Amino acid sequence: MAKSSLLLLLLLLSILSIAAAAAAGASSPSSATFIKAKCSATKYPDLCVRSLSPYASEIQQNSWKLAATALNVSLATAQSAKAFVGRLSRAKGMRPREVEALHDCVDEMADTVYRLNRSCGELERAGRARREEFLWRISNVQTWVSAALTDDNTCTDGFPGQILNGRVKASVSSGMLSVEHSTSNALALINQYASKHNM
Ligand SMILES: *[C@@H]1O[C@H](CO)[C@@H](O)[C@H](O)[C@H]1NC(C)=O
Ligand SMILES: *[C@@H]1O[C@H](CO)[C@@H](O)[C@H](O)[C@H]1NC(C)=O
Numbered sequence: 001m002a003k004s005s006l007l008l009l010l011l012l013l014s015i016l017s018i019a020a021a022a023a024a025g026a027s028s029p030s031s032a033t034f035i036k037a038k039c040s041a042t043k044y045p046d047l048c049v050r051s052l053s054p055y056a057s058e059i060q061q062n063s064w065k066l067a068a069t070a071l072n073v074s075l076a077t078a079q080s081a082k083a084f085v086g087r088l089s090r091a092k093g094m095r096p097r098e099v100e101a102l103h104d105c106v107d108e109m110a111d112t113v114y115r116l117n118r119s120c121g122e123l124e125r126a127g128r129a130r131r132e133e134f135l136w137r138i139s140n141v142q143t144w145v146s147a148a149l150t151d152d153n154t155c156t157d158g159f160p161g162q163i164l165n166g167r168v169k170a171s172v173s174s175g176m177l178s179v180e181h182s183t184s185n186a187l188a189l190i191n192q193y194a195s196k197h198n199m
Contacts, residue, residue: 031056038066042188044181051182064127067193070186071123071145075116077182078148081175082109085155088168098168105155105172112179115148123190138194145187149180 035056039048051073052059052066059065088094089102119141126137155176 031060034061035059035066038063038189038192039185041192042185044185047181048185048189051185063189063193063196064123067186067189068120068123068127070182070189071116071120074145074148074179074182074186075113075120078109078112078116078179081179082106082113084175085109085172088172094168102172108151108155109179112148112151112183115144115151116183119144119148134197138190138197141190142187142194145183145190149183149187 032053035052036049039045039052042048048070052069055069059069085102085105089099089106094102122137122141122144126134126141129137155172
């Protein structure tokens with residue numbers, strides 16, 4: 001009798017944990033729909049969905065969390081692009097003019113990383129702020145992220161003509177492009193969040 005009730009208990013526990021897992025999974029479809037809907041208003045919706053879906057269970061249907069996560073993704077992308085360009089500048093066989101152009105690019109990426117990092121903190125505070133404070137904090141975030149977005153462009157614009165060989169230039173460009181795209185998406189989600197919050 002004792003043995004069978006123990007078995008019954010174990011069975012019950014495993015059913016409960018399966019049910020809990022199913023419930024956790026069940027919140028995901030609605031979060032996925034939410035992310036997809038919000039991302040549809042960004043300039044790069046596929047990238048938006050792809051980069052934010054892994055965080056669906058944390059985002060749920062929270063616009064602030066969505067924007068803050070997108071900003072974190074953008075910051076991480078900028079950090080890795082900066083590290084990549086830095087490694088490239090130390091690669092063998094780079095000519096001095098190339099090294100110089102790459103160093104300028106690293107400096108610009110450092111500004112971008114700084115602005116995005118600061119924006120993350122400010123968005124965090126905006127999320128907790130009341131109306132007046134919210135308005136100026138969110139406008140700081142919008143200003144800094146916009147500035148980061150324009151910064152990115154100058155990196156490759158700064159490599160006119162033959163300074164960088166084709167392959168180096170192409171890989172720098174694609175790194176810059178991924179930063180630009182993820183930052184553009186983050187800004188769009190921040191703007192969506194800000195305008196809804198202001199109503
Ligand atoms: C963004 O990243 C920071 C640092 O890694 C982390 O503390 C924070 O929780 C993240 N924010 C969101 C909304 O995920
Ligand atoms: C921003 O940088 C500070 C200092 O380097 C760091 O402590 C913080 O975690 C960074 N924030 C994010 C969101 O990564």
